Amino acid sequence: MLRKILLIGFISSIVVVGGVVGCAYLIMYPPLPLLPEIAKGLPRKFSDGEREFQRRVALKFSGTTTEAELVTYLETEGFTVDIAGRRAVFEKGYFPCNLSWRIFWEADGGSVSNVKAQYDAMCL
Incomplete structure (x- = not known):
């Protein structure tokens, strides 16, 4: 017993x-939320990760991407999009940091130009 x-x-x-x-x-x-494809597998060192994220964004949105295509893609991937401010952000918390992926762009006649990207973290 x-x-x-x-x-x-x-x-x-x-x-x-x-x-x-x-x-x-x-x-x-x-x-959750799941990372966007464009943000997955970035190098752990933030400077290297940001360079890779910038490279991916430039490659993804180069050429003849329209603003509507860019916005649709970003919203589908989980980014919060501010169309008027022409910026999008995706944030995810990983203790002890809050990671963020940001994309900024300009548009002329519906075509996207000058796309920029940032990847950084705010940690305790």
Whole structure:
């Protein structure tokens, strides 16, 4: 009988500790929102990550991209778009930092030009 009580106590302790660890992990590294494709897999060093993000954005929106296409893509990928200000931002918290990916552009006659990108973090 004592073995059964000890076994139940041990299993209960493991379940509680696992739950606490799991909750802490989800708070520190939330899975949602999912990163936009253009932001996935950037280098961990922010200066390198920003250069790569800038390269990806320039490649994605070079040529004959229209403002409507750019806005549709960014909204579909989860960016918050400010059309009047011609900027978009995607933010995600990863303890102890809040990461942000920003895209700025100019448009003339519906065509996008001068697209800029920033990737940075604000940490505790």
